[in-house]
Amino acid sequence: MVGIGSKFWARVLSVVVEHPVRVAFFGSLLLSLIAILGAATVGRDAAFYLTIAQTAYVHGPKAAFALFNWPWFSLLLAGTHSVTALPIELSAHLWCSLFAAGTCALLVDCVRQRSVQVAPWACLVVLAMPAFNEFRGEILREFGFWFFCTLTLWLAMRWQARGGWLRAATIHLAIVAAAAFRLEALLLLPALGLWQLPGLWVRERRLALLQFIALPLLGVVAGMVLVTATGGFSSARVAYYMDMINPSSVLASFDLLREQFANSLINKYSRDEAGRIIFFGILATMAISFVNICGPFAVPFLRGRNWQAIKRYWHEYRPFAWAAVLYLLVLLLFFIQQQFMNMRYMSFLNLLLVPALAMALQMFAQQFPRLGKALVAICLLVMLSNVVSTGPGKVQYVEAGRWMAANVEPDVPAYFDDGRIGYYAGRGYLLKKLTREAAMSPAHAGKFRYFLIEARGNEPWLTSWLAERNLRIVERFANRRGATVLVITQ
Known part of the structure; x- marks a missing residue:
């Protein structure tokens, strides 16, 4: 049995070494499948x-916007x-x-080229880094962003090696996507x-530079013509990003953040240093x-030599490096403006x-063969932990939503503590305009016939509120850990 196991792992290692790009692609698909099958609900x-996609399908693209x-x-x-x-x-x-899967394969191929x-x-x-893999099983537009950005860098490296006007143009098309x-x-x-x-x-490189900037320049000219012809261009999303990189807006946000932090400090000298501290x-x-x-x-970077x-x-990866530097700046601006980091x-x-990270990992494995094997084993365990969920899941949202769909007419006004209940009820996911406290207040409670809230049901505040409004709990849905959604009506 030991011999068979050794041969199996030797064969697996051989396949990874010989076909790393294919392994990355199909391994990614397998991990995504495991994560999807283990997910109880979709994210917010x-x-x-x-919901937007369903609306666009029924009412057209304008409804989506x-x-x-x-x-x-x-x-x-x-x-x-x-x-x-x-x-x-x-x-x-x-x-x-x-x-x-495409992102994983392209990244590995970029490394393979070098x-x-x-x-x-x-x-x-x-396949194992939590930064990327912990989101498997979720539906996020970031996946498309990650893929086409990686495709852009992959195309840039191919264009660097082979040149050509068409290859340069495909780089910009990938950026647009x-x-x-x-x-x-x-x-x-x-x-x-x-x-x-x-x-x-x-x-010798001026022609390559011309190939790279030709299409963006053409795009700028076309954009100016379009703006002139239409009398202007308006997009809330574009305006949001322009405001985020506006120096005066950034400084104003930083000053506000500094003042808020300084006012929370006791020592005067600390207040003077609030900007640096922030x-x-x-x-x-x-x-x-x-x-x-x-x-x-x-872990490999704990050894100073591996910082090489x-x-x-x-x-060797200058396009990646410049993108990382500028993206770090974008993250810094976002943190200053929004005061949080996702x-x-x-x-x-x-x-x-x-x-x-891959180069440092290789160096570490060469320097410490035994520790390297242990680190690889840990990485494989992390890879599985990213996609295998042992939690109970939020099945209470699904069950509550399906109960609503089966027992309540779609036009009956209802308040949902979590918008996903409305999604599973067939009403779509709507951004909350009222907090729970506001929705259950005397000013707004009369607007709803049903309240689907997360609570145990025996809280004193809830008991008194039910008595005041002459309401009752008609159904409750809970997961294995006891997280409960209550259905409240008359």
Whole structure:
């Protein structure tokens, strides 16, 4: 048995070494399938996108823009449903799984083009790093953003090796496709421009620089003509991003953040340093978050010698490096403006640094063979933990929603503590306009005939409220851990 097991793992290792790109693609699909099968409900963002897609399918694209100012992912789902007749939720899972698999394969192939020996390690990184893999099974527009951004960098590396006007044009088409999912993808234009800028002083590279900038210049001219012809361009999403990078807006947000923090301090001298504390605190928070979602792949950097991987990364993967630098700046601006950081946004920075993480992992395994094997085993366990859920899931949302669909007419006004209950009730996911406290207050409680809230049912405040309004709990739905949704009506 031991011999058979050894032969099996030797064969698996041989396949990974010989075909790392294929293993990354099909391994990603398998991991996504496991995660999807283990998911009890869709996420809030997913329910929102699926509702927009259903609305677009029934009422057309204009209805989608009325719900969300950047609905291209939902329009893709609606179009897929229209062409294939697949359920919208299923088509969303298919697209996200394919985008994830494509991202993994392209990243590994980018590494393979530079170093065949590092490619298998990159395969392990893309399949196990929590930054990317903990979102498998979810429906997110980030998957399309990650895929087309990675495709852009992959195309850029191929164009660097082979040149050509058509290859240069495909780079910009990939950027446009990525921007349809998240507008931050446009940072790849200046990132790749900085990568090509040294070619301005090298005669042999000037043609390549011209190939790269020709299409963007044409796009700018066409855009100016369009704006002139239509009398202007308006998009809430574009305006939001323009305000985010506006220096005066950034400084105003930072001053507000500094003042808020300074007012919370007791010591006067600390108040004077509030700006520095905030700035370096933000950087420290981002660094800690980055390391946290790297998981075990941050371990090789505990040895100082392995920081050489960053130097190699800068020299061999310059497009990735410039994109990482600019995206770090985008994250910093977002943190200052919004005063919070979503780990999902940080994940793209980790993806851009996959080559460096793979090189450091290879160095660590060569320096410490036994520890390297142990680290690989830990990475494999992390890979499984990313997609295998042992929790009870939020099945109470599904059951409550289905009860509503079966027992209550669609036009009866109801308040949902979580919008996903409305999604599973067939009413779509609607952004909450009222908090629970506001909805249950005397000013608004009369507007609803049903209240579906998360509570145990025996809380004193709820008991007294039910008595005051002459309401009762008619049904309750709970998961294995006791998280409960109550259905309240007369």
